[in-house]
Amino acid sequence: MEDEDDEGGFGGAFEDGHWIWDDETEALVFVSDHPPVIVESVHMATKAPTGTIEFRDDVDLIEQIRYRRRYQRKIMGQNDVITLQDVKDIALYTAPVNILSPMLINLLHMPTTERFLRAIILSCGYYIQISDEMTDRMLMLEKKLRTPDCERIENTFRENLSDLRGLVAKEYCTMLLGGADTKKFHHMGPLKKRRSLSDKDARLFETLLRMTIQIVWLALGRKRFNQIELEIQRIFKSEIFNNVEHTLKTGYIAQMLPMEQTVLLGPCVRHDKKLNTRSPLMNEVFCDRPMDYRLMGLGIVKYPEITTRLNFFRLVVACPEEQLMAANITLGIIGMLRNKFDTMLRPIPQATSDGKARSSVTNTTSRSSVKKSKVPLYPPFVIPAKCPPETDFPSTFPDETETPNPVSAIQHKRWLNRLKRLLGRQ
Known part of the structure; x- marks a missing residue:
């Protein structure tokens, strides 16, 4: 230790990184000679709203x-088809700047998130289709009797x-647990050893959920926005925490007949107390119902043989969009020819035999009534x-994995650069 300097201050000096005496605080202070540990800080230019x-x-x-x-x-090429990336591009371009962040853009350009988005587009599109079918069937019951075929x-x-x-739940669980390529987005870090950043995690998933609703709405032809929003909020948050329903007060579930609720809500609905409530997606995972175990590995595990049904799900969720066109399958507008739509993915009116323009959808894009x-x-x-x-299961579980559908690195970089410029102007 060295002598005290003339101007006071430190009464002792640090040597080899041990204890020093501080006259101002009259206490021993330990100073390490190791470089300071860099603590990762989460910075958001503006606080993303969750309303x-x-x-x-x-x-x-x-x-x-x-x-x-x-x-x-x-x-x-001439036969270029609409891809999920095209739909994401429109959603990112029209999104308000205050919900965008580099973390959200990075998450949207992950293979797991792409499978998640394609699965939820298929789920919502089929839900709307069956909802209309069940409405017609309930009206027919006023004139006809039910049969065993019903x-x-x-x-x-x-x-x-x-x-x-x-299918949606398996990808959502991967994101929640920070598995596969979503490790760096986990709220406790890639190794799950940091302090939980619950507020950051809640805002990330709230903005992801709102972006998901917009992507599904665009992929399904800009129709039934309220119905899509209500259903997505319900399956992710349950009826108790469905804030959209609490705001709109539609009462759409109470207005369903019991047979409609059985079909549309499924057999795995549970009405527990608030503290024990799980979302319908989690209930589907833990529900005791007959289910092909291979459903939970589609797009990830390479099975030697799968059924026609599972192959359809794998094709829609995890294969390139060009294969959808080759198989004559569309996921909403995804998989359709790009030249039939304008820049913002609205259908271009086609000329009929009488020379009049005819569009496959109405001109209005109102979300409340289409x-x-x-x-x-x-x-x-x-x-x-x-x-x-199946009654005979294989002796060993397949250990070979599927090659993930590649995500556009060019588009990913474009949106990150655009966000950087937008934040620099504020």
Whole structure:
């Protein structure tokens, strides 16, 4: 230790990084000679709101030209089809800046998130289709009697919806647990050893959920926004915590007949106390119902043989969009020819034999009320039938994994650079 200097201050000096005496505090202070540990801090330029978030859907012609030049995915051939990346690009371009963050953009460009988005588009599209079917069937009950075929058909609807929710749940569970490529987004760090950043985690998933609703709405042809929003909020948060329903007060579940609730909500609905409530997605995972175990590994585990039904799910959720077109399958507008849509993925009116322009959908894009079009924008969803349950299981579980569908690194970088410029202007 060295002598005290003339001006006071430290009464002792540090040597080899041990204890020093501080005259101001009259206490021993330990000073380490190791470099300081860098603590990761989460910085957001603006606090992302978790309430009502409005996207811009009235993009003018000048902005469309700017989007087409700078941000639209470049068409590589004549038979280019609409991809999930195209839908994400529109959602990111029209999203308010205060919900965007580098973490959200990174999460949207992960193979796990892409499978999650495609699964929820299929689930919501089929849910809307069966909801309309059940409405018609309930009206027909006023004039006709129920037959055994009614029970068989409605059981098929219920099983299909449950399996589709299971497809969404398996990817959502991976994201919650920080598995596979989502480790760095876990609120306790990649190794799950840091202090829990619960507020950061809640805001990330709230903005992801709102972005998911917008992507599903765009992929399904800009129709039934309220119904999509209510259903997605319900399956992720349950009826108790469905804040959209608490705001709108539609009472749509109470207005359903018991047979409609059985089909649309499924057999795994549980009404527990608030502290013990799990979301319907988690209930689908832990529900005691007959389910093909291979459903929970589609797109990840490479099975030697799968049924036609499972192959359909794998094709829709985990395969490139060009294969959808080759198999004559569409996921809403995903998988359809790109040249039939304009810059903002609205259908281009087609000329009829009499020379008049005819669009496959109505011109209005209102979310509250959209008239039913005579010509559907995309074909209905047809889920292959279930095969008899297998009794002989393989001796070993497959250890070979599927090659993930590649995510566009070019588009990923474009949106990160755009966000950086937008934040720099504020």
